[in-house]
Amino acid sequence: MPKRGYHHGNLRQALIEAALKLIEEKGPTGFTLSEAAKQAGVTPAAVYRHYEGREDLIAECARQGYGIFADLMQHAYESGQPSALAAFEATGRAYLAFARRFPGHYIAMFESGISTNRTPELADVVNRANTVLEKAAGDLSQHIPEDKRPPASMFSAHIWAMSHGVVELFARNSPGKASPFPPEDLLETGIGIYLRGLGLIPGDS
Structure with missing residues (x-):
């Protein structure tokens, strides 16, 4: 099954929504890019195609x-x-x-x-x-x-x-x-x- 972010064709927004949820739950420094990737349904490597680090995503x-x-x-x-x-x-x-x-x-x-x-x-x-x-x-x-x-x-x-x-x-x-x-x-x-x-x-x- 394709990863959710790619399936919907909007990985960037999927990562933003994942990050927003994690920010609410854990604060802006309480999560990793890997966690955001998991929430968005993609591999950690896919995140770096759009963001160099967590601060860029935030x-x-x-x-x-x-x-x-x-x-x-x-x-x-x-x-x-x-x-x-x-x-x-x-x-x-x-x-x-x-x-x-x-x-x-x-x-x-x-x-x-x-x-x-x-x-x-x-x-x-x-x-x-x-x-x-x-x-x-x-x-x-x-x-x-x-x-x-x-x-x-x-x-x-x-x-x-x-x-x-x-x-x-x-x-x-x-x-x-x-x-x-x-x-x-x-x-x-x-x-x-x-x-x-x-x-x-x-x-x-």
Whole structure:
């Protein structure tokens, strides 16, 4: 019987799917290329026709993940229009939704230690994802007087960091990190506090 990867004619994707499953189960450094090959139903030698090592395979998982992530962020941004505030808040929620729906990709992107500049293709798609959030931040920050307005890249980096913190601490079942509040509420209130500090939404009466 032919090996499954060759039988389906898409060995690269079969290896990516195998790696994503192993990343979820064992972490990005807890598996070998041989294990990925076994999961994909091919011989270890076949893997090296496409990837020189495990990091190359993880980088491809990350590249694919950033592509999905950028598309979700773009959709969230567009769905919130024409309100700049709604579009901005939607991109924050999209981050949390992505981490829950695509945990293997998320780990490959943010927890594997793979440089976002490892390949031009990876760098391009990372830039596309960053651009969506910076665009949302830039639109919203137009309501701040120019002399008090933070750079859009700083604005978006703050929200990215907040979103990432909520995901890491409370949305991925980290041991010993329970919260009495849903992650969505933590993120929404955190963003609200940040935006009030910038004067973009009114304070509590």
